Amino acid sequence: MTCDEATVLLHALLDGELDAGHAREVEAHVANCPRCAVDVRQFRQMRQAMSAAALGFAAPAALRGRIEAAIPAPATLTSILPASVAAAAPSRRVLLKGFALGAALSAAAATGIVFLMQGADQEQQILDDVVSAHLRSLQAGHLTDVPSSDRHTVKPWFNGRLAVAPPVVDLAAQGFTLLGGRLDYIDGKPVAAIVYRRRAHVINLFVAPATGVDRGGARHETVQGFNVRRWAGQGLRFIAISDIGADELEELGTRIEAAVRAGA
Amino acid sequence: MTGETDDPERARRFRDAALPHLDEVYTLARYLLRDSADAEDAVQECYLRALKHFGTFHGGAIRPWLFAILRNVCKTAFARRGFGGAEPAEDAVPVWCETPETPEAQVLRSRDAETIRAMVSALPDAFREAIVLREINGLAYREIAEIVGAPVGTVMSRLARAFDAARRMAGGGGGER
Numbered sequence: 001m002t003c004d005e006a007t008v009l010l011h012a013l014l015d016g017e018l019d020a021g022h023a024r025e026v027e028a029h030v031a032n033c034p035r036c037a038v039d040v041r042q043f044r045q046m047r048q049a050m051s052a053a054a055l056g057f058a059a060p061a062a063l064r065g066r067i068e069a070a071i072p073a074p075a076t077l078t079s080i081l082p083a084s085v086a087a088a089a090p091s092r093r094v095l096l097k098g099f100a101l102g103a104a105l106s107a108a109a110a111t112g113i114v115f116l117m118q119g120a121d122q123e124q125q126i127l128d129d130v131v132s133a134h135l136r137s138l139q140a141g142h143l144t145d146v147p148s149s150d151r152h153t154v155k156p157w158f159n160g161r162l163a164v165a166p167p168v169v170d171l172a173a174q175g176f177t178l179l180g181g182r183l184d185y186i187d188g189k190p191v192a193a194i195v196y197r198r199r200a201h202v203i204n205l206f207v208a209p210a211t212g213v214d215r216g217g218a219r220h221e222t223v224q225g226f227n228v229r230r231w232a233g234q235g236l237r238f239i240a241i242s243d244i245g246a247d248e249l250e251e252l253g254t255r256i257e258a259a260v261r262a263g264a
Numbered sequence: 265m266t267g268e269t270d271d272p273e274r275a276r277r278f279r280d281a282a283l284p285h286l287d288e289v290y291t292l293a294r295y296l297l298r299d300s301a302d303a304e305d306a307v308q309e310c311y312l313r314a315l316k317h318f319g320t321f322h323g324g325a326i327r328p329w330l331f332a333i334l335r336n337v338c339k340t341a342f343a344r345r346g347f348g349g350a351e352p353a354e355d356a357v358p359v360w361c362e363t364p365e366t367p368e369a370q371v372l373r374s375r376d377a378e379t380i381r382a383m384v385s386a387l388p389d390a391f392r393e394a395i396v397l398r399e400i401n402g403l404a405y406r407e408i409a410e411i412v413g414a415p416v417g418t419v420m421s422r423l424a425r426a427f428d429a430a431r432r433m434a435g436g437g438g439g440e441r
Contacts, residue, residue, distance in 0.1 A: 225283030
């Protein structure tokens, strides 16, 4: 392989887009070519710098408002039916509409999760609070009370501020940068907010003591355009919210679940 | 608006699928157009078009679909002011013409977001588009190729040239080539 070929392919290598055969060829060339080795090192650094910096822009609230206003208002009872349900089972969704039991219950039934009807209002209140807290956190200066990428700094900060010790998991290797922690309020109760970032996207993970209605299984929802993943375990309830994809939020959730089970 | 967009079910599905990506679409618009007011207009137009044509979206990843629409909006409505304007063909622009040389040897490593943003913004259209879609929006090469209507190999070489140009701007190595 020549330097000219390697010059282009090494980017594909760094981006994980190269098949195994070509990857071996590029690696072999780089191993024997000091100039290309410098390239690989510098371009890797640049990629790391780019992914570490928040290069994205948040859409102005006014723009979001104008777009939301342009979309015909949804029927209120179905407005929070999760997108996953809608996409996976359109026919069932139409059926559910007929029941008109209330969106939360429909969503719960559609995903096979049943919880008590009196809990539904409170659940909705919690989701609303979560979205509000997430939006608030995105405003300048509201993201963290304790800004640190070190879990050993973030975790002790909550001591004495909360009745629970929230697990703080380091997921930097998985592409989730720990930004810090914050005290927030959901449903009128203080909760821990652990803040992560992936690429330009902020993820708030709220941790509170588990309540009686919490079930272990993870639930996905889309609320006001944000993806939400909720689960419970080890006496705690967790609610992660972000505008990253549901699959990425799932990845974060499963990794934190695993770490908590392992005693993080 | 047609009756299509008045279907509340469809509107709701669109809302759930498309709105979570608003920040990313806006980010792409900011980089493509290099102007916040133009970006807002383009994103709004993009979402209106996307809603109107949501019936033609057959599942799969919605982000590339939205990005492709945004790109069309930018190319057509905003051609004069920014992205897609009369720029020389990419091969005609030697990347080293872009580069104010600086003595700093450190490549980007400790640079703040503002500096990197400015650096990305200074790249020519095709390179800027490729590097934003890949490194900021996190798309796969294949998805980028579909959006920009070019072969994957072209995407790859644009990325290589984008990084090379950015490195020169940062004052990094490779200048002897």
